Amino acid sequence: MANHGKESTWLILNGKSAQQPEIRQAVDALREAGHExxxxVTWEGGDGLWLVEEAVKMGAKRVIAGGGDGSINEVGAGIMRLPPEKRPDMAILPLGSANDFANxxxxxxxxxxxxxxxxxxxxxxxxxGMLDDEPFVNVASGGFGAEITTSTPVALKRLLGGGAYSLMGMLKAWNYQPYEGHIRWPExxxxxxxxxxxxxxxxxxxxxxxxxxxxxxDDGLLELLFVRHFNSLGELKQIIDELENLPEDGEFVRYLRVPWVEFESDGAFPLNLDGEPRRFRHFxxxxxxxALSLVAPADCELFNRI
Structure with missing residues (x-):
């Protein structure tokens, strides 16, 4: 985006991945090819923020987030703290377990x-994306999905794919209650x-x-998906079918494309922000x-403009 003088790239690497020999070999090979x-390496949460600032001070024109969705979110947030004219390009070295954004x-x-x-x-x-004043590049997901991804290692997809019976059993065991709330969007x-x-x-x-x-x-729109609470195994199976048929609306599932959305919850609502757990009453x-320049494959389908 901006010209910082000396062209260089910084790789901000999640400390958990720092010792992988394949990463060291890749870095060595690119340096040998003439790239600066x-x-x-990050040690604890928040390191990515100040390392972005340090990279820009040292003349970096591009910053690579090496890690999972949480690392990408942190590096992205660090870039977003800077004035638009000082923001370096952002790139990704996927090293997480889910790698949802990279995939x-x-x-x-x-x-x-x-x-x-x-x-x-x-x-x-x-x-x-901005959730109040917190940036996110991929998805903010809330409700039962957020509870699953923060309280157990079982991914939502595997849980739904594992059968409606097991999910109903878990919901009963957890005394699951739906999250009552009010959603507003422009229309x-x-x-x-x-x-x-x-x-x-x-x-x-x-x-x-x-x-x-x-x-x-790059279209100026958020995708809004919400799934209404259900009361029976048959209704849960219908939800799973409706999720398979996105982006069509169903009886339980709605899919909208909106520039903004507001949500007011009757209680603390669990929300995952690019994989980072939060709780909100209102957002x-x-x-x-x-707002950001991102490196992606030339044929990436997430862009309107190729």
Missing amino acids: LTVR GLRLPMEPYPALELAVTGQARAIDV GEARVPLFMLAIGNGCQAGGGQRLAPLAKL RASLDHN
Whole structure:
């Protein structure tokens, strides 16, 4: 986006992945090919924020987030703290367990091709989701899905795919109650007992669940998916069928494309922000249009403009 003088790229690497020999080999190979690549490793949450600032001070024009969805969110948040004219390009080296955003972008998953694209690929402007004043690049997902991904390692997709009977059994065992709340968007509003809510800038969350199949990163719109509470095994099976048929609306599932949405909950509502757990009583989700430049494959389907 901006000219910082000396062209260099910083890789901000999640500390959990720092010792992987394939990553060291990929870095060495790209340096030998003539690329200036500085590597810094995070130790604890929040390190990514100040490392972005440090990278820009040292003249970095591109910053690579090496890690999972949480690392991407943190590096993205660090870039968003800077004035627009000082923001470096952002790229991704996928190293998480789910890699929802990277998979949605169709990034290579092997370290060398992923890092090569991150260093040499073209960056394009993307929108950044804002949940109140917190940025997210991929998906904010809430309700039962957020409870699952924060309290157990079982991804939402595998749970739904594992059969409605097991899910009903878990709901009964947990004394599950729906989340009562009021949703508003430009063209309407609804008061609903919610089972699940997803607000997408990207297209998938929960370990591969495509919750926002029409999502584009540069269209100025969020994908809003909400799933109404159900009372029987038959209704749950219908929900699973309706989720398979997105983006069509169903009796329990609604799919909308909106510039903003507000939600007011009767209680503390669990929400995952790019994989990071939060709780809210009220929030407004909107978009900061063309706020960030992101490196992605040339044929990436998450862009309107190729």
